[in-house]
Amino acid sequence: MMKKILALMLSVSMIAGLAACGSKETEAPAAEAPAAEAPAETGGDDAEAEAPAAPSAEGGKHVFMFKSTGNKFGDLMYEGYKEYMEAKGYVTEYDSPAETTVAAQVQMLDELITQGVASIVISTNGDTGYDEIFQKAKDAGIPIVSIDSEASVDYRLAHINQAEVQDIGSYLVQAAVLITLGVDYPEDKTMEEVVAEQLGSYSGDEIVLGVLSAGIDTPVQNSWIAAMETELAKDMYKGKVSPELDKKYGNDDPVESTTQANAFVAENKVDCIISPTTVGIAAAGQVLKGANSEIKLTGLGLPSEMQSFMPNAAEDDAFASVCPYMMLWDVIHLGAVAGAAIDAALTNGWAGTDGETFTMAAFRDYAEEDYTVYTQGDGTFVLAGTPYIFYKGNMSEWISKL
Template sequence: MKKLFICLVLVMAVILASGLASAEGRYAVIFKSAGNPFGEKLMDGFEKAVKEFGGEAILKAPAEPTAEAQIQMIEQLIAQHVDAIAISANDYDALEPALKKAMRRGIKVVSLDSAVNPDSRDVHINQANPELIGRVEVQAIYEMIGEEGQIAVLSATSQASNQNLWIEWMKKELKKPKYSNVELVKVAYGDDLRDKSVSETEALLKTYPELKGIIAPTTVGIAAAGKVLTDKGLKGEVYLTGLGLPSEMAEYIKNGVCPWMYLWNPIDLGYLGAYAAHALVTGDINGEVGDTFNAGFLGEKEVIQAGEGTEIMLGAPFKFDVVNIDKWKEVY
């Protein structure tokens, strides 16, 4: 009887401790894959926000960037009865059954960075205007290559919704008459894996010996391409731009391989995703157009209409060049 009493006391202590640790709920974030520096910073920001409002953060990322791996993680989180899931999706549609199941169980769902379809989420967190991202990268490479020549895109996975949307806008920008002497020869996919991104860059250079520019709208891809171009001594022959982490790209910006690039702060992106999830859990917002909430140091944010569904915008892409890279490489 005494042993039974002690066991009950211990169980109650664990339950109480768990309740105190997650007084504001349990918030999970799933990134595309493990070992991605952008994803690691995003999860750092997510965890920071969750700690600020007193919740428990659960950080997850599969070994490979596949929808199947993310679905397994979603099922695990459903079984753990989390309050919210934020996800950077490996596929726009494939996660729908699992995420709908989560929503039926009362779990709030936020997509961020790479979206899922509107039926699979309460709201999407968008890092910047997709049209602006796509167009500004084309404008950059156009200037770098002297307004003519062959260019290629080195993307992440072929199913990544954010990458595909940016590439759509790149192609629309390229239809303008001013780009008549610019040819997009290929969109290659490095799957956000360093070694494959290196191989794809080398293949582009071999297949298109007249290639003058590469746009890599992925932090893994642009760093891999920067190394290849540097190692091959192609500064001034093949130019590089896209979306990169300052800490990884400082060398290539300084040596001139990548004169400038763009990005937003992934820490802030994860931070905003957590606060949006919290606002959904507490009922401050429903993910409808016009909803507003406080997002910590980011201030008040508003839910706006997206092409499909609704979203919350972090801000405009930021330009990194030789003038400011030393400052920002110490930040992220």
């Protein structure tokens, strides 16, 4: 992923969770040490809400829970988490439900908490429905850090954020518009600059964008969709690109995602599908390629899963593929940052409060890095890194890595 994606926001550095901003918008994720500065505050709307109990470092396994099993994005995050934590002497376990539902996660969490786990890192399946089980963890002194998709601010120490939400939404829209216009990923300008130039002289039919998301209640995807809508409200899109997104939901299930992608093809109303989920983008790639559809695709994807639907070499014609370019972040590194946060909580009393820092030891190709908690809204966050653009210039080097 050679090209350094624009500095996507206030900070930089992250892959797998998978997008960014700068003068040049890309660089190989693993080649760049993560920079983070993102704090967060603990507690919710109630100013008197009790902060999560200080964790104990003694005994118990450390659990990483993704939305469901069979998702390579979650598998790669756990790979980074496990490697980092085990290097510190901890015992880890990957526990995810078969179904992508709140109820399935809650049932599994209840069993794990009863068993006496030492900590929990979780990517949630929804905004609500966790209070009782998270309170049970809090009462037991089990620290919770959320990753990818947020847990309630009342119970988590902090959320490990893959990249700035608005930047991800903006990049996805900009990529979809340029792809619709047949413009290769720009290597010498930002996507926003090129979109403004292209739309300034555009006089064709209004461009319509579709979104193939995960679940209708999935927090992280919904935040990105809201950011896409904010991007589309900018003056440069008016009269050129529809402000309305055609939204469909595949619930991060390959079969459901395939059904919804087929619906896009059958309806033939959109010019480009944006899929902010690795399951959805792979399913859409298969459908669009199989149907020989003129609809194009972009979103958040893993190079290894998207190689059949993207250009793989610099000399390839990007638009001979259904997905000329996409983005993501270093998910392996993202998991390791979560591990470093848990380690800091267990050994140094890190509590995820605004302005606090913790250190992630050198990991793989990443140098030792300090991360600072920042507050946004009611909660506190840690920014793990920035997104990267995968395109014909760097796909060959990333297919074997992610």
